[in-house]
Amino acid sequence: MNSMIDPTLHIWHWQIPLYLFLGGMAAGILCFAALYYLRGREKEYLTAVRVAPFLAPILLVIGLLALFADLRHRMYFWQLYANIRMQSPMSWGAWTLMVITPVSFIWSALHIRDIFPEWNWRYKWLFNLEVFFNRHKTALAWIMLIFGLILGIYTGILLSAFNARPLWNTSILGPLFLASGLSAGAATIIFLSKDPAERKQFAKIDLAIIGIELFLIIHMFMGYLASSQVQIEAARMFLGGEYTASFWIFVVILGLIIPALLEILELRKYHIPAVVSPLLVIFGSFMLRFIIVYAGQMSRYLY
Amino acid sequence: MRYAMAADTLKCVGCSDCVVACQAENKVPIGYCRDWIVEVTDGTYPVLEMEIRSERCNHCVNAPCVRCCPTGASRYIEGGIVVVVPDKCIGCGACIASCPYDARYPHPAGYVDKCTFCAHRIKKGMDPACVAVCPTKCLYFGDLHDPNSDVSQVLRKRKHKTLVPEAGTDPQLYFLI
Numbered sequence: 218m219n220s221m222i223d224p225t226l227h228i229w230h231w232q233i234p235l236y237l238f239l240g241g242m243a244a245g246i247l248c249f250a251a252l253y254y255l256r257g258r259e260k261e262y263l264t265a266v267r268v269a270p271f272l273a274p275i276l277l278v279i280g281l282l283a284l285f286a287d288l289r290h291r292m293y294f295w296q297l298y299a300n301i302r303m304q305s306p307m308s309w310g311a312w313t314l315m316v317i318t319p320v321s322f323i324w325s326a327l328h329i330r331d332i333f334p335e336w337n338w339r340y341k342w343l344f345n346l347e348v349f350f351n352r353h354k355t356a357l358a359w360i361m362l363i364f365g366l367i368l369g370i371y372t373g374i375l376l377s378a379f380n381a382r383p384l385w386n387t388s389i390l391g392p393l394f395l396a397s398g399l400s401a402g403a404a405t406i407i408f409l410s411k412d413p414a415e416r417k418q419f420a421k422i423d424l425a426i427i428g429i430e431l432f433l434i435i436h437m438f439m440g441y442l443a444s445s446q447v448q449i450e451a452a453r454m455f456l457g458g459e460y461t462a463s464f465w466i467f468v469v470i471l472g473l474i475i476p477a478l479l480e481i482l483e484l485r486k487y488h489i490p491a492v493v494s495p496l497l498v499i500f501g502s503f504m505l506r507f508i509i510v511y512a513g514q515m516s517r518y519l520y
Numbered sequence: 521m522r523y524a525m526a527a528d529t530l531k532c533v534g535c536s537d538c539v540v541a542c543q544a545e546n547k548v549p550i551g552y553c554r555d556w557i558v559e560v561t562d563g564t565y566p567v568l569e570m571e572i573r574s575e576r577c578n579h580c581v582n583a584p585c586v587r588c589c590p591t592g593a594s595r596y597i598e599g600g601i602v603v604v605v606p607d608k609c610i611g612c613g614a615c616i617a618s619c620p621y622d623a624r625y626p627h628p629a630g631y632v633d634k635c636t637f638c639a640h641r642i643k644k645g646m647d648p649a650c651v652a653v654c655p656t657k658c659l660y661f662g663d664l665h666d667p668n669s670d671v672s673q674v675l676r677k678r679k680h681k682t683l684v685p686e687a688g689t690d691p692q693l694y695f696l697i
Contacts, residue, residue: 228613228626289611290630296591296608307614308590380584380687381620445686518620518684 227514232287234506237372239280241394241502243273244369245402247321251362255355264410265419267328272405273321281314306375313371317364323350324361369395376513384451384509384516389437396433400426401502404495416491420480423498427477434469451516460512468508472501522664523599523637525651526671526680526694527574531658534559534572538650538659545638545649552625554635555650574650574659577602577623577635578683578691585615585624599663600692601639606631620687637661
């Protein structure tokens with residue numbers, strides 16, 4: 218920001234990266250639930266399809282509250298839903314949330330008896346609604362899968378649309394945030410699941426996504442260094458500059474490489490405490506959003 | 521119609537009269553401003569050169585703030601002036617993050633505020649407050665499509681530049697060098 222006219226130099230604080238993290242994780246959870254439901258593997262991957270999605274509405278609501286807290290003209294927030302602006306990723310992100318949040322609530326409601334076996338809806342119209350959505354569950358899963366992917370990727374596209382911030386202005390950020398969200402979703406499923414077969418399957422998925430993330434990160438830095446001076450300087454914040462230690466230690470080593478090694482050891486039957494690697498993956502995903510959002514606001518055109 | 525402004529970096533003495541005039545004209549809250557002075561010194565003593573620029577919103581033809589705004593609060597009005605409609609602005613800050621010139625600030629009332637080229641004065645046939653008040657007469661304003669406007673005439677005569685044209689914004693604030 219401009220020190221000549223702004224008393225504070227960052228316009229976005231903790232609320233935005235927190236939302237980007239929670240939204241990405243919810244997107245990952247919902248995508249896996251929809252995917253395994255559509256493939257008819259509900260019975261084998263019970264946690265992924267029926268249990269983990271209970272977290273999604275909670276994560277989304279906390280994320281939405283964080284977004285609301287970030288607004289400065291709060292009583293006008295409804296203007297988001299009075300306009301559709303295709304050029305603004307924030308606009309179609311707002312509309313995506315409008316779809317995926319109710320869908321995540323409906324999906325959880327359909328499986329509420331997995332958590333509370335004695336659940337009773339009390340009102341007849343709620344029973345009828347449950348019957349209606351159960352009949353159209355496949356359509357619901359498709360909506361969840363597609364809008365989950367949009368939710369996962371738009372958070373990155375949102376930042377990459379700001380060409381004034383050279384660090385964000387890379388089209389790698391969309392796929393990277395999507396991969397990071399899917400990885401956090403897979404980690405949540407590993408964390409919650411008690412079934413060794415399901416845990417093994419998601420450890421394999423997580424391992425593959427971590428590989429993709431490492432590739433995207435290297436590719437992103439190659440892109441910066443081969444680009445204009447402002448992007449070279451943006452990359453330097455991570456290659457010797459002030460974000461070097463936090464990025465490479467928290468995101469890459471603790472958030473990607475160590476959990477990947479632990480998952481490989483676990484797949485090779487070494488006994489590793491099962492909670493360690495998913496927690497590290499979730500922590501890494503969280504730190505990635507914070508560091509990119511904060512560092513991006515420091516990168517700018519110099520003249 | 522295409523409004524533009526030119527600032528003469530050779531005539532400007534950096535007195536900040538334009539900043540104060542804008543604050544008074546537009547009731548800018550204390551601690552904020554819509555225009556500001558940048559001083560750049562080049563060279564080594566005793567051979568020094570100084571460029572003084574009166575900067576503000578560039579009223580870009582391809583404005584990233586208008587593109588990124590999720591509600592359409594940031595928009596172009598007649599003559600290509602970029603404005604914010606306070607009653608449509610939710611204060612999300614996307615436009616602030618998207619501006620390569622960092623020309624916007626969050627108004628304490630919640631919405632985002634910025635230079636309007638004093639659209640309310642232009643409508644009455646007057647110059648923007650900063651132009652009207654400049655004691656060295658180093659600011660030129662007018663319609664680029666009118667060959668006789670002050671800004672068109674001075675841009676024909678003098679060498680000029682814009683700030684970071686590589687940002688792809690097509691800025692309309694020219695600096696005479």
